[in-house]
Amino acid sequence: MPLLQVELIYVALLNFILIPITHLVISYFTIKIPRSYFEKERWWSKERAFEKGGMIYEKYFFIKVWKKYLPDGAKLFAGGFAKKHFEEFSIEYIDIFIAETRRAEWSHYIQILPAALFYLFNPLWAAYVVTGYFILGNLAPIVAQRHTRPRLTKLKHKAQKKITS
Secondary structure (H helix, E strand, O other): OOOOOOOHHHHHHHHHHHHHHHHHHHHHHHHHOOHHHHHOOOOOOOOOHHHHHHHHHHHOOOHHHHHHHOOOHHHHOOOOOOOOOOOOOOHHHHHHHHHHHHHHHHHHHHOOHHHHHHHOOOOHHHHHHHHHHHHHHHHHHHHHHHHHHHHHHHHHHHHHHHHHO
16 A cells, blocks of 8 residues: 555646656756766676676677667766667777766666655556566666677777777
């Protein structure tokens, strides 16, 4: 039973308005975090052995089929870094790209958290649906960042070898 009793039509309206607002607000504040925070590997962004350099996402998640359909929210905010296309082959650019995949991954993890607020006014079944949406809607971009980062790291190593040889 929700904490706040709201008519179902208003619940739907609140969900319709608040869900995108929570995503946008979190994205906005994530953009404001200095890139330097995302330059270092963190516990949540470290590649895990089971990921096998991102190959798990190709084999079991079929990421190459659907990744191109993900929207790139970078265009919504000044200072956003577009990750849809690789722009240049330099170590500096690759480092920025890697840091920005961490920023995007962090943002999408954090965007799951507001689901808890929707238990305040949604019937339990609707709160479960909203929670499912928050998890599934952010899982695809998280997977995309976790798939991209090891590939960028390999590319960076190739670029470094090219420079030293």
